Amino acid sequence: MKIKKLLVNSLQEAVEEVRNLYGPEATILSTKIVKKRLIPFLPYPYRSQLEVTIGIPDREDFPSHLMGHEHVYEEISKLKESLREVVELVKKQRAESSEDIKPIESEYSLRALNLMNKLINKGMSKDVAKAIIDASCGYDYELKKLDLKGETFESLKMGLENTIPTLRDFKENLIDFKIIALVGPTGVGKTTTVAKLAYIIKELGKKVGVITIDSYRVSAVQQLMAFTNIMELPFRTADTPQKFRECIGELSSLDIILVDTAGRSHYDNLRVKELIPFFNKLPALEIYFTVSANMDERVMVEAIERFSVLPINGLIFTKMDETVYYGYVLNLVYRTKLPILCFTTGQRVPNDIVMADYNYIAGLFLKVEE
Ligand SMILES: Nc1nc2c(ncn2[C@@H]2O[C@H](COP(=O)(O)OP(=O)(O)O)[C@@H](O)[C@H]2O)c(=O)[nH]1
Numbered sequence: 049m050k051i052k053k054l055l056v057n058s059l060q061e062a063v064e065e066v067r068n069l070y071g072p073e074a075t076i077l078s079t080k081i082v083k084k085r086l087i088p089f090l091p092y093p094y095r096s097q098l099e100v101t102i103g104i105p106d107r108e109d110f111p112s113h114l115m116g117h118e119h120v121y122e123e124i125s126k127l128k129e130s131l132r133e134v135v136e137l138v139k140k141q142r143a144e145s146s147e148d149i150k151p152i153e154s155e156y157s158l159r160a161l162n163l164m165n166k167l168i169n170k171g172m173s174k175d176v177a178k179a180i181i182d183a184s185c186g187y188d189y190e191l192k193k194l195d196l197k198g199e200t201f202e203s204l205k206m207g208l209e210n211t212i213p214t215l216r217d218f219k220e221n222l223i224d225f226k227i228i229a230l231v232g233p234t235g236v237g238k239t240t241t242v243a244k245l246a247y248i249i250k251e252l253g254k255k256v257g258v259i260t261i262d263s264y265r266v267s268a269v270q271q272l273m274a275f276t277n278i279m280e281l282p283f284r285t286a287d288t289p290q291k292f293r294e295c296i297g298e299l300s301s302l303d304i305i306l307v308d309t310a311g312r313s314h315y316d317n318l319r320v321k322e323l324i325p326f327f328n329k330l331p332a333l334e335i336y337f338t339v340s341a342n343m344d345e346r347v348m349v350e351a352i353e354r355f356s357v358l359p360i361n362g363l364i365f366t367k368m369d370e371t372v373y374y375g376y377v378l379n380l381v382y383r384t385k386l387p388i389l390c391f392t393t394g395q396r397v398p399n400d401i402v403m404a405d406y407n408y409i410a411g412l413f414l415k416v417e418e
């Protein structure tokens with residue numbers, strides 16, 4: 049608050065002056081009668097005047113064009129009123145939404161609600177958890193509620209089977225020639241996963257080869273080359289779409305070709321597009337978007353959006369050992385409807401990989417916490 053002093057002839061004049069000069073919020077703090085000399089230096093003659101001390105509220109925070117205008121205060125009181133209305137509205141909506149939950153609670157058995165909570169506690173969105181639990185439940189006429197169809201683990205598995213697509217028959221379906229390409233953000237574990245998949249496919253008695261698409265010539269291919277050498281698998285590097293097709297031609301007598309891709313960053317939209325000519329009109333191609341499970345859910349969604357300029361067939365989740373928010377993973381699957389091919393669970397090649405399997409997925413949410 050600013051303090052000002054004003055000399056006036058009467059209290060009436062003071063009130064008017066204060067209002068005119070400083071607006072209705074200014075207040076008279078005190079008054080005092082003072083003698084004003086009519087001739088400087090001489091005590092006489094003099095005139096009595098009223099000295100008023102005024103308090104003016106600070107206005108520094110207001111935009112300059114509003115300063116000194118009375119309607120500033122009206123605006124503020126209007127704003128206060130709107131704010132009060134907003135607060136009331138939010139309170140009302142909150143009360144209504146908690147009413148929404150009550151029918152849900154009374155709709156399910158305690159067991160089903162407990163399971164739903166376990167899913168939600170690991171990052172699963174409520175709507176996804178509800179869809180899975182709905183598929184795990186049947187109506188219990190005695191309880192008059194939805195209850196899990198069987199024992200918790202089996203019920204969850206059933207629920208997952210109906211809501212979360214997977215490629216659990218992947219191994220059985222490796223009959224015709226296929227080109228399996230992994231795309232996704234840099235550093236998620238594509239190269240490592242290609243090596244693990246190559247091992248699994250070779251163990252199935254299939255002839256498998258690996259091509260690395262490295263159009264930016266930045267990635268070290270040594271890692272994969274060393275691995276394919278040990279396993280005695282054919283290995284090629286392609287830096288142009290034309291070279292890529294030549295490599296496929298050379299390896300076309302194999303059963304399966306795995307394709308690793310290298311990139312600088314998933315934020316680089318243009319570079320994702322650079323992959324399009326490599327994969328254009330390529331028969332028998334399957335593209336798997338690879339993402340690490342330890343990413344924030346929003347980052348995962350943003351990454352898949354960037355890569356969806358490519359025709360994605362399924363999902364691979366890496367670094368499952370580095371998260372407990374498995375719910376994020378299933379949210380992504382549920383929303384994209386893309387089936388899961390596999391999960392990777394550590395750095396060790398070739399061991400740390402689990403092909404998509406409902407026992408494994410159910411176990412993520414039900415295993416005893418360490
Ligand atoms: N903890 C953990 N690390 C992994 C896993 N998969 C790969 N990595 C590591 O992640 C890093 C990047 O892997 P890389 O295959 O080069 O990723 P790329 O850039 O997508 O090809 C390496 O240090 C890998 O050992 C996994 O499942 N769990």
Ligand SMILES: [Mg+2]
Nearest residue numbers: 238239267310
């Ligand atoms: Mg790589």
